[in-house]
Amino acid sequence: MVSTTEPRYEASTTQSGARIDVRGVSHWFARQEGKKQNKEPGLLQVLDDISLTVEPGEFVALLGPSGCGKSTLLRLVAGLEPATAGHITQDGQAIAQPDPSRIVVFQDPTLYPWRRVWDNVALGLQARGILKQQKQRVDDALELVGLSEFAQAFPHQLSGGMAQRVALARALVNDPQLLVLDEPLGKLDSLTRLTMQSELVALWRRQQFSALLVTHDIEEALFLAQRVIVFSPRPAAIRAEIKVDLPYPRHRGDPRLAQLRLEAARHLGLDESW
Incomplete structure (x- = not known):
């Protein structure tokens, strides 16, 4: 059962996050239609001259229509594939x-x-051959996400929110400088998602890694990111x-959040429905 109590984590006094610079990045994929028809496959452009910076310890959210290329940019930042043009x-x-300093948490x-x-x-420590010397880090990561009592449980015994917290612990055990978050809360029910948003902010404030989040949820982006x-x-x-000029912890009923939500909706062409 996911806890509904206020997270107990304190803000970090250290700065351990990475600085990420994306400069002039464009990216294309080969179209599959041409291959199926025994024709020369064309190219599908998914990113167009993207330049942005994530400062050390900063939380940045990428918001946009489904299929626009946000997750592709995360893959490039994570080092899972090279950009067609530009550099990161x-x-x-x-x-x-890929590098252990950049950890991806998927949906x-x-x-x-x-x-x-x-x-x-x-798993991460085991793959790097340092588990015997670093076992305590596993216990510490489970304590961070509030799952120490479930250390010996199997995944099928967990709720959706608890399973996603295990995924976060698996990322945090590697002490990442950048957490790459690809819709990590997208499949959770609405109540669990709200709780996990607060827990994710609390973890970030304590650990001070840099965070790059992809989401389709305007309110989630504004609640989490700077x-x-x-x-x-x-x-x-x-x-x-959009600079979210609000301190943490944030309150969902804050009038300023409502103003920023309308601004984001306008940029997405959705302001008439708000």
Whole structure:
């Protein structure tokens, strides 16, 4: 059962996040239709001259229509594939491949069903060959997300929110400098999603990693992030940047949030429905 109590985490006094610079990034995919018809496949542009910076310890949200290219940009930042044009750096160094300092949390927790919670969280350390020396980090990560009592449970015994917290613990055990969040709360029910939003903010404030979030939810972006980058339809170009000038913890009924929500909706062409 997901806790509905206020998170107990305190803000960090250290700055451990990465600086990410995206400069002039455009990206194309090969169209599949041409391959199926034995024709030369064409190219589909998904990103158009994207330039943005995530400062160390900053929380930035990417907001835009479904399929516009937001998740593609996350993959490029994570080093899962190279950009067609432009360049991306972390602390001044080119991002060329995945690295433990950049951890991706996806919409699905993707836990191994035959491994207990503790063993799922330990995967990263095990893969790097340092689990024996760093076992305490697994316990610490589970405590961070409030799941110490479920260390020996199997994934099928967890609620959706608890499973996503395991995925967060699996990311945090690696002490990432950048957390790349691809709609991590998108499949949760509305009440669990609200609770997890507060817990995610609390974790970020305590650990002070940098965070780059993709979401389709305007209110989620404004509640979590310090800046919201609004994308156009595909190929994604930056349409607007909204600075969320509110302190944490934030209150969902704040009139300023309502103003920013209308501004974001206007950039997305949705203001008539608000």
